[in-house]
Amino acid sequence: xxxxxxxxxxxxxxxxxxxxxxxxxxxxxxxxxxxxxxxxxxxxxxxxxxxxxxxxxxxxxxxxxxxxxxxxxxxxxxxxxxxxxxxxxxxxxxxxxxxxxxxxxxxxxxxxxxxxxxxxxxxxxxxxxxxxxxxxxxxxxxxxxxxxxxxxxxxxxxxxxxxxxxxxxxxxxxxxxxxxxxxxxxxxxxxxxxxxxxxxxxxxxxxxxxxxxxxxxxxxxxxxxxxxxxxxxxxxxxxxxxxxxxxxxxxxxxxxxxxxxxxxxxxxxxxxxxxxxxxxxxxxxxxxxxxxxxxxxxxxxxxxxxxxxxxxxxxxxxxxxxxxxxxxxxxxxxxxxxxxxxxxxxxxxxxxxxxxxxxxxxxxxxxxxxxxxxxxxxxxxxxxxxxxxxxxxxxxxxxxxxxxxxx
DNA sequence: AGTCCACAGGAAGGGCAGGCGA
DNA sequence: TCGCCTGCCCTTCCTGTGGACT
Numbered sequence: 001x002x003x004x005x006x007x008x009x010x011x012x013x014x015x016x017x018x019x020x021x022x023x024x025x026x027x028x029x030x031x032x033x034x035x036x037x038x039x040x041x042x043x044x045x046x047x048x049x050x051x052x053x054x055x056x057x058x059x060x061x062x063x064x065x066x067x068x069x070x071x072x073x074x075x076x077x078x079x080x081x082x083x084x085x086x087x088x089x090x091x092x093x094x095x096x097x098x099x100x101x102x103x104x105x106x107x108x109x110x111x112x113x114x115x116x117x118x119x120x121x122x123x124x125x126x127x128x129x130x131x132x133x134x135x136x137x138x139x140x141x142x143x144x145x146x147x148x149x150x151x152x153x154x155x156x157x158x159x160x161x162x163x164x165x166x167x168x169x170x171x172x173x174x175x176x177x178x179x180x181x182x183x184x185x186x187x188x189x190x191x192x193x194x195x196x197x198x199x200x201x202x203x204x205x206x207x208x209x210x211x212x213x214x215x216x217x218x219x220x221x222x223x224x225x226x227x228x229x230x231x232x233x234x235x236x237x238x239x240x241x242x243x244x245x246x247x248x249x250x251x252x253x254x255x256x257x258x259x260x261x262x263x264x265x266x267x268x269x270x271x272x273x274x275x276x277x278x279x280x281x282x283x284x285x286x287x288x289x290x291x292x293x294x295x296x297x298x299x300x301x302x303x304x305x306x307x308x309x310x311x312x313x314x315x316x317x318x319x320x321x322x323x324x325x326x327x328x329x330x331x332x333x334x335x336x337x338x339x340x341x342x343x344x345x346x347x348x349x350x351x352x353x354x355x356x357x358x359x360x361x362x363x364x365x366x367x368x369x370x371x372x373x374x375x376x377x378x379x380x381x382x383x384x385x386x387x388x389x390x391x392x393x394x395x396x397x398x399x400x401x402x403x404x405x406x407x
Numbered sequence: 408a409g410t411c412c413a414c415a416g417g418a419a420g421g422g423c424a425g426g427c428g429a
Numbered sequence: 430t431c432g433c434c435t436g437c438c439c440t441t442c443c444t445g446t447g448g449a450c451t
Contacts, residue, residue, distance in 0.1 A: 110435065129426050134434055137427095308438090329414065349440060354415070370415070374449025377413025 017238075019276040025235035026269035028262065031077065036231065037224045038074045041215060045078050048213050049188065052082065052152040053091055057179075057186035064193045065217030068260030071192050072158055074217070079156065092151035096120050100163035109171045112163065113138045116155055121145040143178055150184045161195035172206045219259030225251040228261050229268060237272065243284045246271070250288055267291050297390045303363055304394050309401060310348055313339050314356045316398045318366060318384065319391055327382040329354055343402045357382065 024030050035042065041063075051058045063071050079095050086093035096119035098106050106112040114128040117138070128138060146153050155175075157163070163171065172191075179187045191211060193199075199207060199214065220228070229247045246268075254264035270291035271283045304315065317336040321327060333350050340347040348356075357380070361368040369381040384391070399405065 108436065129435095133427070137434090310438095348438095350414085351416085351441080352439060355439095358416090370446090372447035372449085373413085374447070375410095375412060375451095376449075377411085378446060378448085379412095379414050 016279075019238075019241065019280075020236055020272060021238055022235050023269065023272075025232045026265050026272070030232075031073070031080065032231065035070060035074055035077055036228050037220060038070050038217070041070075041074055041217060042078065044213075044215055045075065049078065049082065049154070052093055052154060052186070052188055053085065053089075055092060055150060055152045055186060057152075058154075058188040059213045060189040060191075060211050061213045061215060062191045062193065062199060062211035063215040063217060064196050064198065066196070066219050066258040066260065067194050068254070068258070068262035068264075069217040069219050070261060071217045075156060075190060075192060079154075082154075092149065093154070094120050094151055095154040095156065097156040097158065099158045101159040107163065109167050110135055110138055112157075112171060113142050117142040117145045120153060120155075139174060139178065143182070146187055147182050147185045152186045152188070154188045154190065156190045156192065158192045159194065160191040161193040161198045164198065169206050176206065220255070220261050221259060222248075222251045222255035225254050225259065225261050225264050229264055232265060233268060236269075237283075241272075241275075241282055242268075243282045245285055246283050246288060249285050253288070253292065266295055270295055293387075293389075297387075297393060300363075300365070300386060300390055301393055301397060304365075305397060309345065310352075311356055311359070312398045312401045313343070313345055314353055315360060315365065316395070316402060316404075318357075318360065318382065319395055319398070322384050322391075328379040329357060329382075330379060332357065332382065339402070343404060345402075354380075 025032075045061070045063075048061055049058050063075065065071055076097065079097060082093060083095055085091070096116055098112065098115050098119065100106050100112060106115045110133075113135070117128055120142070128141060160172075172189075175187075175189060179189075189211075196216075199211065226247055229250055233242050233247065250264045250267045250271075253267065254260050257263055267288055268283070268291075271287040274287050274290055274294070275281075275283050304312070307315075314332070314336050317332050317339055318327065320339075321331065321335050324331075329350070333353050336353055337347045339345075357366070358368065360366045365384065365386055367383045367385055369383070370378065371381050372378045386394070
């Protein structure tokens with residue numbers, strides 16, 4: 001594209017009516033005016049949390065349900081409302097929302113408490129360093145931040161299942177103990193979990209005292225997702241921009257996938273972006289299919305790009321030998337060592353590589369099946385689960401990261 | 408029934424980078 | 430600067446395991 005045609009392109013782009021009226025309505029940070037099909041949960045949460053407005057201690061709450069069931073949205077909605085009322089009536093209420101899955105922010109005990117302190121403290125407080133303090137010290141700072149005056153503090157821990165899986169339930173136990181020792185402040189904890197069975201495996205002390213109230217968010221059905229999508233798309237698009245059957249298709253796909261409303265909204269947004277880029281006028285069903293593929297591919301490529309070089313070498317071993325019959329840990333390790341030798345990477349032990357292979361399973365790149373071949377030992381059978389087009393893009397990325405050049 | 412393979416996967420700890428207070 | 434603390438990535442060592450083979 002020459003300078004002139006580039007100029008014309010941008011001019012024309014600006015003159016065209018934008019495809020999206022308000023794209024924000026399809027993004028994850030968007031807070032709708034009302035939350036559909038979650039009236040019951042809202043009411044229960046409101047009843048449990050209302051004492052906080054009188055600076056009394058509310059019951060701790062455990063909310064659970066599948067991904068995209070509206071847990072976070074509903075709780076944030078309540079959070080906003082509570083905060084608005086508190087500031088209107090000058091009630092000392094502080095609410096901290098923390099996503100425990102955020103890498104390098106709140107994915108360890110230390111980081112979680114440090115982050116919580118940061119959220120609750122005044123801006124004047126000295127920030128807690130990323131590392132270096134004893135954990136006791138961090139708890140102490142958190143305690144001081146919470147108890148510095150008479151106030152109600154609500155601590156919302158999203159994706160709490162991820163945290164517990166990683167560091168155990170000791171954090172929760174410590175928080176409960178601290179809660180009993182507070183002199184002035186009243187602390188209420190809200191745990192949000194995607195794992196519906198989390199509660200069963202918790203320390204009984206934590207279970208009974210931490211989460212006295214449990215609130216289930218059932219998955220949405222296709223009709224409910226349609227409602228949600230219609231509301232959102234009426235804000236996001238001009239009239240007529242969404243073709244017939246598109247909303248139904250998004251809803252059906254998402255309903256099949258554990259009633260994940262977030263996924264349905266993502267599908268619609270990405271489909272819209274595809275049409276916008278094509279210069280089209282209307283989203284059709286075929287765009288939903290392309291959007292589905294694009295979301296999956298982009299998500300995977302980003303995930304892989306964020307991993308270490310060692311991870312890349314293991315994944316490259318998996319990808320390059322995918323056509324050589326059934327894969328198992330031993331053969332992958334041999335191939336991996338060959339790759340390491342080629343790119344001058346010090347090879348890890350088999351123990352560590354087997355963990356990396358499990359991580360690939362966790363990311364949904366492969367499926368692992370532990371099988372026994374009797375006299376010939378026990379091993380994991382490995383199957384790649386990603387599409388050939390995704391493999392193509394990922395191998396490109398891996399070759400670049402490992403300096404392997406073209407195949 | 409006992410053996411043995413090729414791992415799986417838990418536990419413990421080493422080494423490193425980096426912050427803090429003395 | 431030093432000792433102490435952290436998280437993180439990794440190794441070493443170990444026990445456990447399902448089923449084919451003897």
